[in-house]
Amino acid sequence: xxxxxxxxxxxxxxxxxxxxxxxxxxxxxxxxxxxxxxxxxxxxxxxxxxxxxxxxxxxxxxxxxxxxxxxxxxxxxxxxxxxxxxxxxxxxxxxxxxxxxxxxxxxxxxxxxxxxxxxxxxxxxxxxxxxxxxxxxxxxxxxxxxxxxxxxxxxxxxxxxxxxxxxxxxxxxxxxxxxxxxxxxxxxxxxxxxxxxxxxxxxxxxxxxxxxxxxxxxxxxxxxxxxxxxxxxxxxxxxxxxxxxxxxxxxxxxxxxxxxxxxxxxxxxxxxxxxxxxxxxxxxxxxxxxxxxxxxxxxxxxxxxxxxxxxxxxxxxxxxxxxxxxxxxxxxxxxxxxxxxxxxxxxxxxxxxxxxxxxxxxxxxxxxxxxxxxxxxxxxxxxxxxxxxxxxxxxxxxxxxxxxxxxx
Numbered sequence: 001x002x003x004x005x006x007x008x009x010x011x012x013x014x015x016x017x018x019x020x021x022x023x024x025x026x027x028x029x030x031x032x033x034x035x036x037x038x039x040x041x042x043x044x045x046x047x048x049x050x051x052x053x054x055x056x057x058x059x060x061x062x063x064x065x066x067x068x069x070x071x072x073x074x075x076x077x078x079x080x081x082x083x084x085x086x087x088x089x090x091x092x093x094x095x096x097x098x099x100x101x102x103x104x105x106x107x108x109x110x111x112x113x114x115x116x117x118x119x120x121x122x123x124x125x126x127x128x129x130x131x132x133x134x135x136x137x138x139x140x141x142x143x144x145x146x147x148x149x150x151x152x153x154x155x156x157x158x159x160x161x162x163x164x165x166x167x168x169x170x171x172x173x174x175x176x177x178x179x180x181x182x183x184x185x186x187x188x189x190x191x192x193x194x195x196x197x198x199x200x201x202x203x204x205x206x207x208x209x210x211x212x213x214x215x216x217x218x219x220x221x222x223x224x225x226x227x228x229x230x231x232x233x234x235x236x237x238x239x240x241x242x243x244x245x246x247x248x249x250x251x252x253x254x255x256x257x258x259x260x261x262x263x264x265x266x267x268x269x270x271x272x273x274x275x276x277x278x279x280x281x282x283x284x285x286x287x288x289x290x291x292x293x294x295x296x297x298x299x300x301x302x303x304x305x306x307x308x309x310x311x312x313x314x315x316x317x318x319x320x321x322x323x324x325x326x327x328x329x330x331x332x333x334x335x336x337x338x339x340x341x342x343x344x345x346x347x348x349x350x351x352x353x354x355x356x357x358x359x360x361x362x363x364x365x366x367x368x369x370x371x372x373x374x375x376x377x378x379x380x381x382x383x384x385x386x387x388x389x390x391x392x393x394x395x396x397x398x399x400x401x402x403x404x405x406x407x408x
Contacts, residue, residue, distance in 0.1 A: 011211075011296065016154055017248070025177075025311075031247070034087070038258055040216065045207065047293075054403070055403040055404050055405040056397075056398060056402060057202060057405050057407050058356075058358075058363075058391045058392070058394065058395075058398070058405070058406060059391070059393065059406070060358050060389045060392060060406045061184070061345055061388055061389060061392045062066040062388070062390075063339060063340070063341050063380065063384050063385065063388040063389075064339075064340065064386055064387075066214035066339070066340035066374060066379070067273070067283055067335070067337050068330065068334050068335070068338065068374055069273040069324055069326055069330055069334075069335060070324070070329070070374070071374040072327045072328050073324040073325065073327075074274075074325050074326065075262045075324075076325075077256040077257060077258045077259075077323045077325070078255070078256060078257065078321070078322055078323070079099065079255045079256030079257055079303075079317055079320075079323060080255060080319065080321060081130055081252055081254055081276070081315060081316065081317055081318060081319040081321055082252070082254070082255045083247035083249060083251050083252050083253075083254060084252075084253055084305075085215060085247065085251045086220075086245065086248070086251075086317075087214060087225070087245070087246060087247075088211065088241075088242035088244075089114060089211055089213075089244050089245070089246060090211070090230065090232035090243055091117060091208050091209065091210075091230060091232060091243070092208045092232065093117055093208035093209050094229070094230065094231045094232075095117035095119070095230060096118045096227065096229050096230070096231070097115060097225070097226050097227060097228050097240075097243065098116045098117055098118045100114070100115045100222070100225075100226055101113050102114055103114070103222075103223050104219050104220070105218065107216075107217070108216065108218070108219060108246060109216055110211040110216050111212050111213065112212060112213045113210050113212055113213045114212060114213055114243065114244055115130045115210075115372055116209060116210055116218070117208075117209040117210075118209070119206055119209035119210070119229060121204065122205040122206045122209060123206060126205070127204035128196065129164070129201070129202040129203075130199055130202075131199045132195040132198060132199070133192065133195040133199050134198055135195070136191040136192040136194070136195040137192055138190055139188045139191060140188035140189055140191075141188075142188070143185040143187070143188040144182065144185055145187050146181045146184060147178075150177045150182075150188040151178060151181075153177060153225065153295060154177075154178040155170040157170060157175075158174075159174075160231075171297075197376075199233070200254055211243050211336050215248055216250075217248040217249065218247060218248075218249055219244050220246060220247050220317060221244065222244050223240055223242045223244060223245065224242075224243045224244075228240045230243060247317055249311070252307075252308060252311060252315055253289060253306060253307045253308070254268040254308075254321045255304075256304050256305075256306060256321070256323045257296070257299065257302075257303060258301060258302050258304050259301055259302075260295055260300050260301060260302055261300075263291070263304075266325055267288065267323060268288055268289075269287050269288060270288040270325055271285070271286075271328065271330065272285075272286040272287055272306050272325055272326060273284045273324045273330075274306065274308065274321055274322070274323055274324075275321075275322045275323075275324070276315065276319050276320070277320045278316075278319050279312075279315075283335055284310070284312065284315070285308070285310060285330075285332075286306045286307060286309055287309060288304060288305060288306055288325075289305045289307040290304070291304050292305070304323075306323050330400050338374075338379040339379065339380040339384065339385070340374060340377040340378060340380060341355060341377060341378060341380055341390060342376060342377055342390075343373065343376055343377060343378050344392050344393050345390045345392050345393070345394070346370070347394055352367050353367065353370045353399060354368070355368065355384070355390040355391070355394075356394045357384075357388050357389065357398075358391065358404065360392065361401055361403055361405070362401055362402060362404065363391060363398065363400070363401070363402055363404050364400060366384065366390075366398075368380055368383025368387075369381040
């Protein structure tokens, strides 16, 4: 027994091996649960960081409505909707505004009364002028009666002087009275003409107190209120000049500023497409009406007037507008928007068009039916919806269901 102990004491022990530990004990210690957990974590981490799927960086664009006119646009310009027939309405008379017949936004007809000034003084002058015409006509009637009597006296004198029943002096007196009666009639007629002219002047003065529309249009703005003094030729802070502003909405045009470097691309009657900021979802057909023969030196632009081919009640003066000058005239159907996708996002596979639609962090290969090509986009007949995001210029290695990271 003592010899065996001596032999055991002489045995060589490995560093880190406790005395009395056997190989089976070591294996048992290695396979304890905590050591197994640590080993599993180490192996899993190595697999995750070394062999996991890495996302592909891609660019994405959105499927959106596209107006075909964009493919035929030669240049774009901005401007404003301006009525070509517009006026600030006032009166030649000076007086206090007594009544406004219409409100802002009201349609008016040519000759319709818009407002009235106080008119008691001019109406009184008109009444006096009418009375003067009556007096002049009465004087004419009296003169005509005197002339009739002078005619009878002259006729009798002619007969008597021929028979030498009266002297020549009496005949000469009858002739003179006749001439005087004729002159009195002419004077009465002249007085009537003068009185009628004064009557017309008084009527004009009364008409000046009635502010009327010079043409068919719509009241855009009111410049004076009831009680204001209207003095169009001597407007001050206490008086007003114009009463209202009106415009003929049938003459609305877009006045666009075109750079002088591009003005050669604009021709009379050239087709255009007009977009209003107030109606962004619709495009209006137009054409070049006039190119103004002057250049704005400060902006180096030329004003081009573009008229609407079809007016809409939503089009109002002073709206901001964008004008696209087109290379061809388009029909009403061609002006409607279509769903379109960028050509660079389309890939052909087995003769079928497809795109990679971004769904979360992965892509799905979507087949669709393409339509006409419109510049850098192609219309979509079916398979895609506006708002879908698709991969732009998809790499050849991209597969359906691949993990991606959108950079734009």
